Amino acid sequence: MSPTHTGGTAGATAVPADLDPCGREDHPDCGIRDVLDRIGDKWSVLVIVELAGGPRRFRELQRAIDGISQRMLTLTVRRLERDGLVLRTVYPTVPARVDYRLTGTGAGLTHLVKALAEWSLTHRAAIAEARSRYDRAHPGHDIR
Amino acid sequence: MSPTHTGGTAGATAVPADLDPCGREDHPDCGIRDVLDRIGDKWSVLVIVELAGGPRRFRELQRAIDGISQRMLTLTVRRLERDGLVLRTVYPTVPARVDYRLTGTGAGLTHLVKALAEWSLTHRAAIAEARSRYDRAHPGHDIR
DNA sequence: CCGTATCCGACATGATACTG
DNA sequence: CAGTATCATGTCGGATACGG
Numbered sequence: 554m555s556p557t558h559t560g561g562t563a564g565a566t567a568v569p570a571d572l573d574p575c576g577r578e579d580h581p582d583c584g585i586r587d588v589l590d591r592i593g594d595k596w597s598v599l600v601i602v603e604l605a606g607g608p609r610r611f612r613e614l615q616r617a618i619d620g621i622s623q624r625m626l627t628l629t630v631r632r633l634e635r636d637g638l639v640l641r642t643v644y645p646t647v648p649a650r651v652d653y654r655l656t657g658t659g660a661g662l663t664h665l666v667k668a669l670a671e672w673s674l675t676h677r678a679a680i681a682e683a684r685s686r687y688d689r690a691h692p693g694h695d696i697r
Numbered sequence: 698m699s700p701t702h703t704g705g706t707a708g709a710t711a712v713p714a715d716l717d718p719c720g721r722e723d724h725p726d727c728g729i730r731d732v733l734d735r736i737g738d739k740w741s742v743l744v745i746v747e748l749a750g751g752p753r754r755f756r757e758l759q760r761a762i763d764g765i766s767q768r769m770l771t772l773t774v775r776r777l778e779r780d781g782l783v784l785r786t787v788y789p790t791v792p793a794r795v796d797y798r799l800t801g802t803g804a805g806l807t808h809l810v811k812a813l814a815e816w817s818l819t820h821r822a823a824i825a826e827a828r829s830r831y832d833r834a835h836p837g838h839d840i841r
Numbered sequence: 842c843c844g845t846a847t848c849c850g851a852c853a854t855g856a857t858a859c860t861g
Numbered sequence: 862c863a864g865t866a867t868c869a870t871g872t873c874g875g876a877t878a879c880g881g
Contacts, residue, residue: 585742587824588817593737595854598729611863622855627864631840637827648862649861658820658827665809665816672809673732676802680731683781683802696775739874755843766875771844792842793881 591636596621596629598666601655604639605663608654638662735780740765740773742810745799748783749807752798782806 591597596618603609603617615626630653633639638659644650655663735741740762747753747761759770774797777783782803788794799807 585814585817587821588813589737589742592813593733598733623864624856624866625854628840628854635828635831635840636824637831638824643863647861649864651863658823661820662816665813668809668812669732669736670729672806673729676805677731679802680780680782684779687779687781696772696779767844768846768876769874772874787843790842793844795843 587636591632591638592666594629596625597633598669600626600629600633600653601638601659601663601666602670604653604655604659605667608652610650610652614653633659735776735782736810738773740769741777742813744770744773744777744797745782745803745807745810746814748797748799748803749811752796754794754796758797777803 599618599621600614603614609617611626611630614630615621615623618626621629630639630641634641634653637656640654640656642652642654644652743762743765744758747758753761755770755774758774759765759767762770765773774783774785778785778797781800784798784800786796786798788796
């Protein structure tokens with residue numbers, strides 16, 4: 554395929570209205586960023602997935618999520634709590650016992666996360682192949 | 698009783714753990730990370746959303762996505778290309794003309810992104826409120 | 842127009858030690 | 862057990878300048 558065509562560009566030119574929550578693109582922050590930042594960070598999704606299996610204590614989470622440091626687990630779980638996605642409960646026993654569970658809002662997110670996870674699995678092979686193909690075609694040119 | 702609890706908008710709804718795409722929870726890295734890293738980074742989603750409206754040239758993307766630097770647009774679009782989510786076409790004109798469009802795989806991701814965007818919009822208010830409530834209840838204690 | 846190449850600061854994350 | 866505090870560091874992303 555040698556695309557020599559400089560004529561009219563094919564396809565629609567407008568962003569579908571249902572995908573443009575900002576109204577205008579010159580307004581970068583429109584709410585979706587907040588959620589995406591949470592979804593995107595290294596550990597939140599793993600915490601959500603783990604909590605989807607039911608309430609967990611701090612140490613249970615840490616053991617379940619391989620590689621997470623105490624500090625990052627604390628931060629992650631605090632941010633999720635702050636956003637109202639996770640409910641933190643402290644039992645005044647000795648030693649203290651704390652458990653975490655998804656709120657209704659958080660549980661709703663799990664459906665999306667689940668869809669994302671399924672999509673990932675479905676396309677994992679294709680993506681891996683695309684990557685190696687790209688790397689083969691562009692030697693020495695590292696992106697990542 | 699009266700366990701001290703903070704945060705959370707509604708009562709927790711336990712979700713059955715059919716979410717584990719890895720088979721085992723002690724093995725959290727199973728491909729979903731790759732996709733999440735792409736979803737999670739600052740610009741990929743915005744590029745995908747923009748391309749959902751049809752093919753775009755480099756400058757069009759940059760103008761549409763407010764705040765993105767040339768460097769980051771290049772990197773973002775290259776990574777998406779490498780993953781086989783975006784197709785890059787170079788027309789040998791002078792000056793060069795390049796356009797980007799979603800591949801079939803990339804278009805599939807659009808649906809998920811769209812779902813995520815809708816979820817964000819729906820819960821934006823609740824999240825914002827949860828945050829300010831948290832911040833009110835925990836003064837001086839910043840998480841972000 | 843469409844990039845690439847550098848430099849650099851800010852922030853996220855990790856390691857470690859300490860507390861209630 | 863469930864954190865907090867502190868320090869070190871690696872990466873991300875922005876600004877800028879240059880090149881095809």
